[in-house]
Amino acid sequence: MSSSGRKIILKSSEGELFEVDEAVALLSPTMMEADNVISLPKVTSEILEKVIDYCKKHAEAYETDADELQSWDLDFVNHSDSGTLLDLIAAAHDLKIECLVDLACSTIAGHIENKTREEIFEYFGYN
């Protein structure tokens, strides 16, 4: 598959650079509007990589079965702990990737759903 079109460069808080095809960046108005490197001082490389994975998968959404995509999404969030999910929400919000914000927020909401007070303490990592 040809990857013509421009590349967008993202820089994580650790200074690592990530290159993204324009087709993948379509999900993020922030990426699309950028001229040069987008600096994301609040987003670690680990989180940025995940965000890019998400965008890559959803860039191919039209080729994917709806059920398969949903199942991929679930898998994506189920392998993340609450800290990671919160970091994902923050990063996705900055990059204006609405669908990822929704997905991650819904996941957190789902986790809180049946918890007792003590379980919530633990979940949000109170000291």
Next chain:
Amino acid sequence: MLSCSITLLSQTLKRKGKRKRKTKTKNKIRTKLKINKNVCKKQKSIAKNQQLEEEEEEGFNLKCSAPSNSHGVQPLGNLYLNPGSVNSRNTGLGNLQILSDELVLEILGLLECPQLGVLATVSKSFYVFTCHEPLWRNLVLDYLRGGFSYNGSWKVTYITNFYPSFDVSRGTPFSGLRVRDFYSDYLFQSWLCANLEMKPEWLERDNIDRKRGISVDDFVMNFEEPNKPVLLEGCMDDWDALGKWDRDYLINLCSDVQFSVGPVKMRLKDYFNYSDQVKEERPLYLFDPKFAEKVPTLGSEYEVPVYFREDLFNVLGNERPDYRWIIIGPAGSGSSFHIDPNSTSAWNAVIRGSKKWILFPPDVVPPGVHPSPDGAEVACPVSIVEWFMNFYGATKNWKKKPIECICKAGEVIFVPNGWWHLVINLEESIAITQNYVSRRNLFNVLDFLKKPNASELVSGTRDRINLYEKFKNAIEASFPGMIDELMLKAEEKKAQEKKLSFWDSVTDWKAGAFKFSF
């Protein structure tokens, strides 16, 4: 291993998608800082002097009746006045503190009442967040639709309905707890906007033309053709509505009829019960496009003022887009900046109460408003009160000042097509508004309906794509030759007209770009 089922995920996403979620990004405001009791004497006197200066320019008046509970939330600025103070907002949220207030509320917005209840016991911070009224408003509207009996606040309304055994008459639990050391601009401003009175300087300017008893020709020549707003007096004198329409009369007349109120439908009695008590930033507004069909007597007790009787959309009969609304709302309700749909012109008649209007011509985007390039969104993201707080002052220094007025009972305002306008009720108000198409505006409307993205832009009808064809054909059927005649006149006029700046002669906003492509 944390897991989340498919059903739960899709349920929460669906519920979220149903509500038209408006991004409520709050702009920072220069708030008058409240003095914290713990500040030492020296700091206090310095701050007090500053406060007195600020008060003269920036002081806000809260509504006379008791404001809704702020739970002691303070703006972030106060935190910086208290070195060493810790923000309980953050400590109380644990890992969640890295998210902004809006994102925290987005997560909470996906929860049901029992979960919110549990969260409220986790920390002071969660308690304050879970008290956020818009969360409870959404729950009430989702589950009770318009069939709720408002009881002091949205949270209490929800609880009284679903947990009738809870004794809401007991004081503290329902008037709310006060927390200390909680600083949040978003929550503070949200509370402030819900409880603010309109400042007198926001209401002073009144520069609209006022006319009484002018002829239709006069109106067309001096206002409709040049596309200029005007306030018309004395053209409602014959309306039965003016003398008859008060609350009791309307409630008796309309009894159980359901009127459109935001996303739901309500009976008048229930709506008034809500509007009497409510204190919120964006009160629900009764805005019904089928009032005359639902209660024909209402339709018979007013008549279209003589200036607006030529309405070419009439040719479409029942297929015409929504065109007339009854509007009822408490002080503080209204519409933030927008342009009326379908490129139509409008008139708005106040039967009871009074409305503050601010209008900007089509080529001047109001401060704080960001229309999308394709024109699909002609809306203002901030609430009315927030607009006044953050942006009204900017207009004082502009050369191209907006047109402003207060429209009282018995007065009718003409809103020319394409003009931005904002309206806020200064007291409980009842009004009627209609959108219409005269022959002076016909080409604009046809042009608008013909746009490639008509399916998104055209409003008030289910048949968006075909409306252009239908309308054009109906005009030709009812008024054969009219379109050709108007086209000729427009070409002649264009040839004669010199190009004038907007402020020399207010012209129709598309005058330079007629597309004769029929």
